[in-house]
Amino acid sequence: MALMNMVAALNNALDLLLKENDKVVVFGEDVGKDGGVFRVTDGLMQKYGEKRVFDTPLAESMIAGTAIGMAAGGLRPIAEMQFAGFMFLSFGQMINHAARYRGRTRSTITLPMVVRTPVSGGVRTLEHHSENPEIYFSHMGGLIVVEPSNPYDAKGLLIRASHMDDPVVFLEPTKLYRLFKQEVPENMYEVPIGKAATIQEGDDLTIITWGTMVPVVKNAVANKKANAEIIDLRTINPLDEKTILSSVKKTGKALIVHEASLTFGPGAEIAARIAEKAIFELDAPVMRVASPSLPYPYPGYESFYIPNEKKVEEAIEKIMSD
Amino acid sequence: MKKVFDGSVDYYQVMDEQGNIDMSLFPNELDDSKILEMYKYMSLARAMDAKALSLQRQGRAVTYAPMVGEEATQIGSAIALRKDDYFVPNFRQQGVFLARGFSMDELFLYFRGYEEGNMIPKGKHALPGAVPVATQMQHAAGLAFAQKYLNTGASVIGYVGDGGTSEGDFYESLNFAGVTKSPLVAIIENNQWAISMPRGKQTAAQTLAQKAIAVGIPGVQVDGNDVIGVYKVIRDALANAKNGPTLVECITYRMSMHTTADDPTKYRPQEEVDAWKKSDPIARVKIYLTKKGLWGDKKEQDLADQSLKAIDAAVEKAESFKGDPASMFEHIYSYMPDILQDELDAATASNFWQTQQQPPQRENGE
Numbered sequence: 001m002a003l004m005n006m007v008a009a010l011n012n013a014l015d016l017l018l019k020e021n022d023k024v025v026v027f028g029e030d031v032g033k034d035g036g037v038f039r040v041t042d043g044l045m046q047k048y049g050e051k052r053v054f055d056t057p058l059a060e061s062m063i064a065g066t067a068i069g070m071a072a073g074g075l076r077p078i079a080e081m082q083f084a085g086f087m088f089l090s091f092g093q094m095i096n097h098a099a100r101y102r103g104r105t106r107s108t109i110t111l112p113m114v115v116r117t118p119v120s121g122g123v124r125t126l127e128h129h130s131e132n133p134e135i136y137f138s139h140m141g142g143l144i145v146v147e148p149s150n151p152y153d154a155k156g157l158l159i160r161a162s163h164m165d166d167p168v169v170f171l172e173p174t175k176l177y178r179l180f181k182q183e184v185p186e187n188m189y190e191v192p193i194g195k196a197a198t199i200q201e202g203d204d205l206t207i208i209t210w211g212t213m214v215p216v217v218k219n220a221v222a223n224k225k226a227n228a229e230i231i232d233l234r235t236i237n238p239l240d241e242k243t244i245l246s247s248v249k250k251t252g253k254a255l256i257v258h259e260a261s262l263t264f265g266p267g268a269e270i271a272a273r274i275a276e277k278a279i280f281e282l283d284a285p286v287m288r289v290a291s292p293s294l295p296y297p298y299p300g301y302e303s304f305y306i307p308n309e310k311k312v313e314e315a316i317e318k319i320m321s322d
Numbered sequence: 323m324k325k326v327f328d329g330s331v332d333y334y335q336v337m338d339e340q341g342n343i344d345m346s347l348f349p350n351e352l353d354d355s356k357i358l359e360m361y362k363y364m365s366l367a368r369a370m371d372a373k374a375l376s377l378q379r380q381g382r383a384v385t386y387a388p389m390v391g392e393e394a395t396q397i398g399s400a401i402a403l404r405k406d407d408y409f410v411p412n413f414r415q416q417g418v419f420l421a422r423g424f425s426m427d428e429l430f431l432y433f434r435g436y437e438e439g440n441m442i443p444k445g446k447h448a449l450p451g452a453v454p455v456a457t458q459m460q461h462a463a464g465l466a467f468a469q470k471y472l473n474t475g476a477s478v479i480g481y482v483g484d485g486g487t488s489e490g491d492f493y494e495s496l497n498f499a500g501v502t503k504s505p506l507v508a509i510i511e512n513n514q515w516a517i518s519m520p521r522g523k524q525t526a527a528q529t530l531a532q533k534a535i536a537v538g539i540p541g542v543q544v545d546g547n548d549v550i551g552v553y554k555v556i557r558d559a560l561a562n563a564k565n566g567p568t569l570v571e572c573i574t575y576r577m578s579m580h581t582t583a584d585d586p587t588k589y590r591p592q593e594e595v596d597a598w599k600k601s602d603p604i605a606r607v608k609i610y611l612t613k614k615g616l617w618g619d620k621k622e623q624d625l626a627d628q629s630l631k632a633i634d635a636a637v638e639k640a641e642s643f644k645g646d647p648a649s650m651f652e653h654i655y656s657y658m659p660d661i662l663q664d665e666l667d668a669a670t671a672s673n674f675w676q677t678q679q680q681p682p683q684r685e686n687g688e
Contacts, residue, residue: 025471051471056498057494057497057498057501059490059494059497059498061457061460061490061491061494062460062463062491062494062495062497062498064460065457065459065460065461065463065464065491065494065495066460066461066463066464066467066495066498067464068460068461068464069410069449069460069461069462069463069464069465069466069467069468070464070465070467070468070471071464072449072461072464072465072468073408073464073465073467073468073469073472074468074472075468075471075472077464092454092457092491093457093460093491096454096457097452097454097457097461102653102654102655102656103437103650103653103654104437104440104450105437105440105441105442105450105653106437106438106440106441106649106653107652107653108441108442108443108444109442109449109450110656141654141662142654142655144655164656165656166655166656194657194659194660238655238659238660238661238662239661240660241660241661241664242660
């Protein structure tokens with residue numbers, strides 16, 4: 001075990017993956033000598049050589065598209081998109097091709113590839129550096145979408161993602177990269193994909209959240225001394241509906257908290273499933289706390305945009321009074 | 323002032339419209355049997371193309387993109403591929419599939435609207451057709467990178483149309499292949515029309531081949547209706563692929579519509595089409611073979627009969643396929659997620675699928 005922040009845990013995962021399988025290649029913009037703008041790939045080019053860890057020309061569609069070709073050709077690419085806002089330039093490749101290749105060739109060509117990108121805000125950075133894109137990649141089907149909220153999960157999920165024969169969009173909350181450290185095993189381990197984590201048990205209320213909102217929800221629950229069950233989704237798509245429904249059926253109340261904007265957000269999908277399959281076990285309407293339904297603002301206004309503890313506490317108060 | 327860069331593009335033609343060969347460019351390994359093989363594949367591709375078009379008109383195939391007129395570009399390049407080389411097509415490379423040993427029933431199954439016709443059998447080195455324009459060139463570049471990385475010795479041909487050269491993905495893929503020295507041969511099947519957009523309005527560039535210059539790789543033009551010329555240029559590019567990519571612009575012509583949903587008489591003068599008939603890719607090889615005493619009316623008739631027979635058998639096989647809608651669900655992830663299984667269960671339990679029609683299917687013995 002070693003104390004690691006999320007950046008160190010991800011770096012450790014990539015190191016182990018590169019060591020384990022010489023078909024693994026790590027590439028993207030500035031991931032080589034520079035070690036990535038957030039240093040997630042720091043030291044890996046020096047350790048494994050420029051053949052396996054390399055900088056690409058600056059073109060996101062190319063990073064995704066060549067990863068598809070590499071994966072079809074027998075490699076296990078792990079590509080980095082510098083920021084989620086830039087990743088939209090590769091949206092066509094991800095949606096038209098990465099998501100569809102297995103289906104449209106009836107599994108005769110599969111794509112074992114991971115595309116990593118930093119997501120979410122709260123770190124006072126430039127425009128297009130703080131997006132919450134999980135719903136875009138989850139909506140159609142065909143892409144696995146993962147978002148860890150702590151170093152342990154980040155490492156285990158990334159290892160699992162690279163071991164799978166699926167295209168995985170791996171979202172890394174920038175705000176959580178260095179927010180806290182955790183004891184993380186130094187050896188190889190997997191955290192299952194498609195399985196949410198119940199990070200706190202409780203009886204009165206279920207709170208479903210992920211990414212940057214996990215620490216916010218934990219604080220809010222502690223502040224309110226609420227007897228809440230907290231579910232960290234970890235995998236956005238495919239959704240772990242079972243864990244959500246069994247908790248909601250137990251508590252009778254569901255609050256969904258995410259940083260992505262409200263309208264057509266991931267919370268809508270979760271709320272709909274709860275309504276379809278657990279409505280008679282509910283004793284209060286499903287509630288959502290999310291960012292406003294508008295594009296991510298420039299940092300002068302971001303603290304007015306991202307949900308905080310106060311907003312979550314108010315929601316807990318409201319749902320508990322219903 | 324000083325000149326810091328100078329570039330040029332060469333144009334190749336080995337066999338002219340009258341079947342005359344420029345022996346200074348003729349690839350020595352090409353014997354008459356190989357030229358006969360090219361001729362037969364081009365003829366078969368044209369016959370298959372006509373059949374697919376006719377099936378679409380009868381409601382027995384989905385929207386179809388004919389390749390008539392582009393046989394030399396497709397067959398010449400396909401025959402130049404070596405055993406382990408890959409090809410990455412767009413949506414009009416039916417001839418390449420044929421010449422690379424894909425069976426016609428698979429192609430007709432795809433034309434009929436089934437992904438099962440899109441499967442790449444083990445040992446076949448190709449990616450399936452790609453409909454969004456030029457995106458497949460990125461896959462070709464990545465696949466070429468993988469060949470170099472794995473030291474397989476294989477190279478990759480990626481096909482793109484003249485319209486596709488305006489896409490960012492086209493440029494990005496060539497740039498990547500250039501800087502990583504990946505074994506890619508990028509073929510522009512320049513058939514002069516991107517639906518209703520003529521080549522001259524697609525770009526101010528004088529040639530499409532010169533787009534190679536911007537990424538620092540060789541770019542050449544070849545008469546895309548000259549199967550020997552295409553073969554020669556592609557074979558040279560493949561031989562050089564271990565040193566890096568080449569861009570080859572094949573000058574050909576879309577003799578038919580963009581797809582069966584298109585009516586080119588709305589935007590394209592018939593005189594232009596008629597003029598291109600004089601440089602038909604199949605006719606010149608026929609003249610050559612006839613002059614050499616290798617071809618005649620009897621052989622032509624036999625080939626046509628054989629082709630039709632093979633095509634009819636392939637159509638019959640494709641039309642006897644019955645799809646299973648559950649297969650839509652079963653090939654999305656490496657495992658079946660619970661939420662998708664629930665949807666599949668609901669679909670199989672409901673009456674909805676039973677009420678839906680499959681595309682037209684051949685009854686037994688019909």
